[in-house]
Amino acid sequence: MIRLRAIDVMPAESSTLSIADKAKAGNQAVPELDFTYFWTDHWATELILATSEHHMSTKGGIDLGDVWILPPTLTAQYHFMPDQRFRPYLGAGLNYTFFYNEKAGTSIASIDYDNGLGYALQAGFDYGIDDHWAINFDVKKVWLNTDVTTTGPAVTGDVDLDPWIIGTGVSYRF
Numbered sequence: 001m002i003r004l005r006a007i008d009v010m011p012a013e014s015s016t017l018s019i020a021d022k023a024k025a026g027n028q029a030v031p032e033l034d035f036t037y038f039w040t041d042h043w044a045t046e047l048i049l050a051t052s053e054h055h056m057s058t059k060g061g062i063d064l065g066d067v068w069i070l071p072p073t074l075t076a077q078y079h080f081m082p083d084q085r086f087r088p089y090l091g092a093g094l095n096y097t098f099f100y101n102e103k104a105g106t107s108i109a110s111i112d113y114d115n116g117l118g119y120a121l122q123a124g125f126d127y128g129i130d131d132h133w134a135i136n137f138d139v140k141k142v143w144l145n146t147d148v149t150t151t152g153p154a155v156t157g158d159v160d161l162d163p164w165i166i167g168t169g170v171s172y173r174f
Contacts, residue, residue: 001036001044003136005169009052009069012164017157021058023148025161028052032167041082046091046122048073048140056105063105064150067113069161071097073120073142087134091122095142109152118144132173140165 011025032050039045049072056064075093099113124138144161 001038001171001173003032003034003036003169003171005032005034005136005138005167006030007032007050007165007167009050009054010164010166011054011161013159013161015157015159017058017148018155019058019153021060021062023064023157023159024057024059026055028054032169036077036171038079042079044077044079044089046073046075046077046093048075053101056111062107064108064148065103065105065111066101067099067103067111068101069097069099071095071118071142071144073140075120075122075140077122085128086125087128088125089123091120091124093120093122094118095120095144097144097146099146104150108150108155111148111150114147116144116146118142126171134171134173136167136169136171138165138167140167 008029010027015023030052034048036046051070053068073095075091077089077091079089095118104111120142122140126134128134148157
């Protein structure tokens with residue numbers, strides 16, 4: 001199965017910084033493509049592919065700049081009613097996030113994010129239109145931690161982005 005969704009990546013961040021402030025990440029809506037392989041009628045593996053740009057700052061107003069995030073996520077899914085028109089599923093898996101194109105904000109000279117491994121849970125459903133096409137709704141929670149380092153001034157920190165990813169789109173089953 002292949003899906004094309006519009007997703008909203010909504011970080012639920014928490015952080016510990018070397019300054020008396022907390023990190024803040026902006027939401028971003030982007031397209032997402034995923035591939036799902038069914039091992040049986042009920043069990044499947046899903047790989048999602050999407051990338052999003054996020055504006056980073058501190059809650060105190062320090063502009064940390066922008067960063068692109070590529071979080072390929074692989075989940076094992078259980079589909080409860082595969083032969084019905086309404087087909088709910090649950091999933092759990094791993095995420096490895098790549099941070100790239102870091103651009104320092106006006107308040108700092110440079111910024112660096114460490115790539116990181118995280119976990120993901122998901123719930124969703126497909127609503128069949130015919131034998132091949134369906135409407136899809138999906139919610140994921142990803143636990144994602146990164147270490148952040150800036151220069152000019154020097155700030156280090158541990159940032160948990162932990163985004164909710166909510167999407168809707170269409171799927172095509174071969």
